[in-house]
Amino acid sequence: MSSISSFKVDIPEEKLQRLHQKLALTDFPDETTDLDSDELWSRGAPLADVKRLTAYWQNGFDWRKAEVALNTFPQYITGIEIEGFGIYQIHFVHQLSNVTGAIPLLFLHGWPGSFIEVTKILPLLLNGGDSGPSFHVIAPSLVDFGFSSPSRKKGFQIGQHAEAYHNLMLALGYDQYVVQAGDLGSLVGRSIASTYGPKNCKAFHTNSAVPAEPTVESHPELYAKVQATQLSDFDKAGLERTAYFSQEGQGYYKQQATKPQTIGYSLTDSPVGLLSWLYEKLHDWTDKYSWTDDEILTWVSIYYFSTAGPAASSYIYYIIEHSDPGAFAASQKYIDVPLGIARFAKDLILLPKLWNKSLGPIVLEGEYSKGGHFAAWECPEDIVRDLRTMFGEGGPAGGCVESKDSF
Numbered sequence: 001m002s003s004i005s006s007f008k009v010d011i012p013e014e015k016l017q018r019l020h021q022k023l024a025l026t027d028f029p030d031e032t033t034d035l036d037s038d039e040l041w042s043r044g045a046p047l048a049d050v051k052r053l054t055a056y057w058q059n060g061f062d063w064r065k066a067e068v069a070l071n072t073f074p075q076y077i078t079g080i081e082i083e084g085f086g087i088y089q090i091h092f093v094h095q096l097s098n099v100t101g102a103i104p105l106l107f108l109h110g111w112p113g114s115f116i117e118v119t120k121i122l123p124l125l126l127n128g129g130d131s132g133p134s135f136h137v138i139a140p141s142l143v144d145f146g147f148s149s150p151s152r153k154k155g156f157q158i159g160q161h162a163e164a165y166h167n168l169m170l171a172l173g174y175d176q177y178v179v180q181a182g183d184l185g186s187l188v189g190r191s192i193a194s195t196y197g198p199k200n201c202k203a204f205h206t207n208s209a210v211p212a213e214p215t216v217e218s219h220p221e222l223y224a225k226v227q228a229t230q231l232s233d234f235d236k237a238g239l240e241r242t243a244y245f246s247q248e249g250q251g252y253y254k255q256q257a258t259k260p261q262t263i264g265y266s267l268t269d270s271p272v273g274l275l276s277w278l279y280e281k282l283h284d285w286t287d288k289y290s291w292t293d294d295e296i297l298t299w300v301s302i303y304y305f306s307t308a309g310p311a312a313s314s315y316i317y318y319i320i321e322h323s324d325p326g327a328f329a330a331s332q333k334y335i336d337v338p339l340g341i342a343r344f345a346k347d348l349i350l351l352p353k354l355w356n357k358s359l360g361p362i363v364l365e366g367e368y369s370k371g372g373h374f375a376a377w378e379c380p381e382d383i384v385r386d387l388r389t390m391f392g393e394g395g396p397a398g399g400c401v402e403s404k405d406s407f
Contacts, residue, residue: 002079110183132388238350264311
């Protein structure tokens, strides 16, 4: 491991000027005019919204103010060696609790998020007070995201992601830790639990459980129970949501999982192309969350200014679909590490609750009537409550970590 250096987000002024120049030269597509708002969104990000955001990005949005806000969180960068691949620079937030014996928590973001997703739950986790445990919080930018290195090599798969962030935890002195993750981070977290648990990874909490359907061959007892159990209203609504997402919302996945290089030219060359690509998901994947323009443009700007470039975050999708075994199949195996699951009503994939028992020993499982895909951002209190309940004194995974304070 290389030395650990403090990190501040500080984008060169020439990059900001180039962004503004490109925004000024944008050519916009036309759109169908006789549609109501829902119909417009059914076809993608509406023209009026994208024009408004483009104008604000060019002439009103203060990236320097966003940098100041991001830099209130202690950030670092260090070289982490990955076997067979060399050293990768990993950027990460690392904030220590003042409470002795706090639990090291590795937070893994997804797409189209970044390390920024941790910033709402982080202050709530540092001091549990009388109601629960406290946490040391570590939130890396995944390789190919944010301010971490690009992957570049074709063999860089989910296992290499897992190795990178596990090695980061060891480098920080945390040989025991727990993980919270959603979206792509959940696939990586499952790999960490499988490879490094229960010795190092002591427990895993996710808001993106994607189990395989139990069959009579794979899980005979669970299959019988599933067949004998009526679906709850939550499960029925979840299956409807899942079917809709599969039919109407997975175009991005097909593109990024098959031809990421092709879409990469648009994402890299056109800031408005990047904006519309991400903004559509921020709108569609949340539960009526009231995004401010500053929030949207901060999320998008992190991609635009990322070390690996805006296209790099697509590469992991290709790997997911072209690895053997496939990343989803690998994540769906039973992993004997304590598992907590949060199910939010407006998430993208919500499969029947009983199916989750095929994933591991479930110690906590909650259902929330509000909230979408970006749980830590939309519903930070719910995620924090889950973690405090799961790891608190007397909780189902309480005492699983013999914590020590390092760094």
